[in-house]
Amino acid sequence: MKNKVRRSCASAIAFLALTAAIIAYLSGVFLSQHVVDPLYPSEGLSEIRLLSDYFPGLKGTPVDTEVYIYRGEKPGASMLVLGGTHASEPAGSVGAALLVENAIVDEGTLYVIPRTNKSALTHTDPQDATPMGIEIATPSGTRYFRIGSRMTNPIHQWPDPDIYVHNAGQLLTGKETRNIDRTYPGRADGSLTEKVCYGILNLIEAEGIDVTIDLHEGPPEYPSIDVIIAHQEALDLGASVMLNMAFAGLDIDLDPSPVNLHGFSHRELGDHTDTMAVLVETVNPNQGRITSKKNADLILYGKDKFYEYVNSSGRLFTDFTEEGKPL
16 A cells, blocks of 8 residues: 555656646746847947837737847938738838848938737747748858737737727728738727838828838748739839849839728828838748648748648749749
8 A cells, every 4th residue: 555655656746846847847948938139230330219209008018029220321311111010920020120231331221120910920820831930041150030029919918809990991800910021000099000001101101211122921822922022012022132133133013002901001101101112022931831740940941841742833923943942
């Protein structure tokens, strides 16, 4: 009897120790999602402000985010680059980070928001099997870039309504109330996500931003891919960029922003401000539904045999070859 009791106690202690270890590990994972990955701005940086400087209603909230400002010595046009609108699309976040860390502006002013939806970096979309981050080797060492969710963390904005009613009267599924690229132009008295959009609108108006570029990714089977989506006031600019990229060996299409679809940055920022608003959509096979195993390599190198096969049947909206679609 004593031996049985000892064995039972030992089993219970082992179980409790294992449970404690699992809890500690998961707690570390959870807390790590709330630590901001460092950026290393270039020597061209003039100032770092917060979006709440343009809309005080964001101050102290989990969605307030940094605005990196680069002023040239000569006057000129101004441009705003939005990365991380969807934190599940790492090319936008990494692209904006590259600007922050390398930009040197001679004329005009560059504004970069690398973490447009900062809250979305604090959680993931686990049912999509997306890795929590990617590691990129650099001459200075390995860099880690976290991957988050498409939408604002529900612990920061809850509950979702059954139906989200946009300012223009458009009806969307309730969860879209946490999607920054469905809630422009935002509301001063709206949800946290709408307040971010409102803050960006205020920044554009206060600084007289001439061009706004919103960086995105999508799956290879998505119709609007490898494309610049431009507000009607920015179509000439988009056409010029498309031609220059073609001369450089980079193919990208140009689509006009749909007039009757509301909430998008390229539509609402162009309608409600004087900025020329465009959205750039590149390819990320990790976001697709046809792909094989999802992992960091699929994001970094973009190679997938299933997408190659589907592409050979002419059923994709991008040319997916054995070279893949790397980050």
